[in-house]
Amino acid sequence: MKQICLMLVLAVSSLNVYAQSFQKTQFGVKTVANGNDVEVQFYSPTIVRIIKVPTGKTFIKQSLSVILPPSKTAFATKQTGNVVTLRSNKLSVSVELSTGAVEFSSPTGQALLKEKGNGTKLTPFDDAGASTYNVYQSFTLDKDEPIYGLGQHQRGDLSQRNQKYHLEQGNVEDAVTFFQSVKGYGLFWDNYSPTEFVDDANETSFKSQVGDGVDYYFMYGGTADGVIANMRELTGKVPMFPLWTYGFWQSRERYKSQAELTDVVKKYRELNVPLDGIIQDWQYWGNNYLWNAMDFLNPEFPNGKKMADDVHALNAHLIISIWSSFGPKTKQYRDMDAKGMLFNIKTWPESGLETWPPNMDYPSGVRVYDVYNPAARDIYWKYANEGLFAKGIDGWWMDSTEPDHFNPKPSDYDTKTYLGSFRKVRNAFPLMTVGGMYDHQRQTTSDKRVFILTRSAFAGQQRYGANTWSGDTGSSWENLRKQIPAGLNFSLTGMPHWNSDIGGFFAGAYNHGKYQGAGAKNPSYQELYVRWMQFGAFNPMMRSHGTDIPREIYQFGNKGEPIYDAIDKSINLRYALLPYIYSVSWDVSKNQSTFMRALFMDFVNDKKVWDINDEYMFGKSILVAPVVNAQYTPETVVKVDEQTGWNKQDGKDAPAKAEVDFTTKKSTQVYLPAGTVWYDYWTNEKYNGGQEITRPTTIDIVPLYIRAGAIIPTGPQVQYATEKKWDNLEIKVYPGANGSFVLYEDEFDNYNYEKGAYTEIDFSWNDASKKLTIANRKGSYNGMLQNRKFTIVLPTGENKTVTYTGKKTEIKF
Structure with a gap:
């Protein structure tokens, strides 16, 4: 009996040696592990902050990015051995008390992300006389888990796995210490010093030159939209831009x-x-x-x-x-x-x-x-x-x-x-x-x-x-191709407004031979410019700009000529879609949506889209597949950067063919994501998703596909955004699934919308009954249309015009 009692005492003593303690706080827990004070703070049920500083050091920081204060969040704590787990109703966070390593899981127990054991390093550093640290933290990701974000980079990759970046602001590189995963979580490394990001077979890590401690935010949104919503809750919502900013912009240097x-x-x-x-x-x-x-x-x-x-x-x-x-x-x-x-x-x-x-x-x-x-x-x-x-x-x-x-x-x-x-x-x-x-x-x-x-x-x-x-890019097909993943990754950090210089900034390579000083007449540049223009029509801002070659439409020829007409068509297409674009802008501001959407955002179950870097959704209805390879002329190789591009020497590439027939038909490949039916915007031809198709193209066509259930308002032909009221919009409805859309309007260029001066009109399509319901108008503003017409158009060509007075209206097909 004495021997049994002695064994129990030894066992309890052993537990006391290895069991670690923690302190529960208003927002989470604190503990000491591996020489560091470790703190977990809930900022919301889906957002948690992790802070690690050398034991005994005071950590006081006013974040420059984060504006959300920690809020009292209901959470439960449970200790199992040397692990303490905190659970909100949306997120689970575990801390290994002996090492300080943190692990994150979904409410259902799905493993999301974990720090590497002993993956925290705080190395003393003298920062211009201030005693601080080099700060390092490593994580372990699933082997086949794509991640996205990190700002804007010009390598052409969509997924940021197997990358090494020196994250420091540059002309064509935007450093943002944030990434999100296809698994529905995001991580913001809240540090502003030059930072090394490494992802390889061993780890995913951030290492910053200066910091008083490890300081990062983990957020679980479940989807990419959910992650972006969390990031904006943490760092700020998006104000509305004026309607006129979504029209066409002309510029040049200078x-x-x-x-x-x-x-x-x-x-x-x-x-x-x-x-x-x-x-x-x-x-x-x-x-x-x-x-x-x-x-x-x-x-x-x-x-x-x-x-x-x-x-x-x-x-x-x-x-x-x-x-x-x-x-x-x-x-x-x-x-x-x-x-x-x-x-x-x-x-x-x-x-x-x-x-x-x-x-x-x-x-x-x-x-x-x-x-x-x-x-x-x-x-x-x-x-x-x-x-x-x-x-x-x-x-x-x-x-x-x-x-x-x-x-x-x-x-x-x-x-x-x-x-x-x-x-x-x-x-x-x-x-x-x-x-x-x-x-x-x-x-x-x-x-x-x-x-x-x-x-x-x-x-x-x-x-x-x-x-x-995207900075001072060179005018080349290679750089056009790189702009798509650059803009998508930038958008995936929570910043939705992005664009590039249509035509590329440095275009001197096309001023040569008989095109000396007249690169806009060079067929090689004309083809590139048109395709870049078509891509630019589906950026949040459509802006033509660059040096070496003036970009105004009339530089490229005259009305009735293929290149001029293709440019004109792209600009007019942009204006026709302004009611859709401005309503998407409201969705971005109100509901934390995104303009340029990597395909995985809407079709995450189709693994084929996880790393597609040359297509994207513009809003949630339009798939854009720009032509990003030369079809009529040889691809000109342009090797310039933001310094060497200012050397205004003549282009030295081989001239294009003497005659180029831009009226001939070509073709391109387009992948249509699984999970929906798609309609060709130009022909209304219907396709099943989950397949690659060959799309015939001409110089004036950008391949566009509309998902089933989409409702797209289009506006009148105008010379500027507010020239005509939206009193007779065409509402394109694409059957095959239920769908909805909110048409948003306000006073277009003031902040009265923040006081409620705006209207929303909800459209909903019931596919089984083939019925479109236009709900009661919500809200009001000065100058609001009291009565208007909507012409509802189906892909078959069937259409019906209704007078809408702000009251619920149903249209049956």
Whole structure:
């Protein structure tokens, strides 16, 4: 008996040696493991934060991306041996108390993600005199589990497995330390220093140069849309953009006078080609020593207010280039320099002279400003408002928001910012500079929605009315192909507004031989431009821009010619779909949806789509399969980057065939995801999903397929977005499944919608009864249509027109 008692005492003592303790907190638990304080905090039932810091160290952090506070979430804790498990009704989190390793599971017990054992490393680091750490955390993923996101990258991959990235902001690279999995979870690594992301057979890991501890958020949405909803709940919702931003935009590097710019708008109006916006690129301010003066100091721009007024009189909008840096002769430079708000890093332009390569005998003296400093952001807005916004500028083209950083030296990263070293906050630069503009304009007026076109982004930027473009790409088929997965992965981080320079930025390779100075007449470029235009029609912003070759439609020929007509057709298609696009925009803002949707988002059960990188959904109804291979001309190989592209030498590739017949028919392959029936948008031919088909193409056709159950409103032919009221819309209904759609309308360019000034009209299709129900109109706004007509059209051609007065209406077929 004594021996048995002794054995029990020893057993209990043994348990006490190995059992670890934890402390329950208001939002989760705390424990000490492996030399680190480990904390789990619920921010919502689906979002949890993990913090790890060396034991005894204080961790205080004001996140630049996260705006959601932790909320009291109902959860249960249970300890089994050395594992404590926290369960909300949506997510299960387990902590191995001896190692601190964390594992995440779904409510049904499905394993989602787990940290590697001993996968946390905090290595002491001296950050410009501040005692901190290199921060590392590794995870284990399933072998065949695709992940997506990490920002915008130009490698052409959709799935980001087996990748290594140095995540640091660049001209054509947007670093976002977030990924999501096909399993329905996402992970945001909340760190702003340059970071190494590695995914290989051994691990998936983040390693950041600076951090006071491991700090990341895990979210379980169940679907890709659910993950994005969580990410926006955590870092900010998407405001509505003005309707006019979804029209067609013309730009070039650069219009060299205000007369030239306004003449372009006049020409579009004369040709009856739709246009809503034009963009003035750099140097309206004059020379490089006046860089970004935010004023019209160039003699070729004698009256900026008149330029804006002239554009407005033509029913178009004007946005203008501003930068994150200033020349030494500007007022902004003098104000900021006196307060220590300018950095000493090499940036664009390096020389005060407009020559290539830069003549460094005459350095420009241009310096980047400290966007992290709220007083500096106040100065920035003061001059942008006085010099530009007050003169009628409609929006902001915020260039170089990475910012440009040439030949970086280690000492550059020691630069002191308002929030610590530049190294510590490097990747948040675009978030802070764009956020500064948004916040200041919102404080100035609610009568005009903020619209920002910017070249870089970080997590949370979707809350600032910003559309990110993919940077200074080369004009090649290879780069066109890369834009699709670049835009999809960017969108999968929660930022829905993205676009690229239609036609690619550097196009000098096509100016050669008889096309010297006339690359728009080169068939090789014409084919590429048309296909890029067709892709651009299904981006959140449709914007033509680039250098070397002017891109206005009339540069490519005349009406009645195949290339001109193909461009015109793409632009008019965009305008016909504006009621659909604007309603999708509302779905993005209200319901956390996404414009450009990787196919797995809507067809996750079809594994064939998990890594398709050349097709996508635009909204939830339209499958877009752009033609991304040359069919009529040889593919021109273009090897330029954001530095070498400025060398304006003639193209040296072999010329295209002397005669190219763009009227001949070609074909392309399209995969139609399983799980639905599809309709060809152009022919209404019906196909079963789960198969690859051969689609005949001509130069003016982009393959589009509509899923069964879709309801798509199309608008009138217009020259600009608000030219005509939507009083007689065509409603295309595609049978084969039940479906619904919400038509959204508001006052189009103010924030009254935030106060409820908008309408929603719900359309629902019952496939069994072949009945379309138009519900009672919800809401109201100034200028709302009281009565209107809808023409309901089926793929068979059968149609019915009804008068809608805002009351429930049923149409039977």
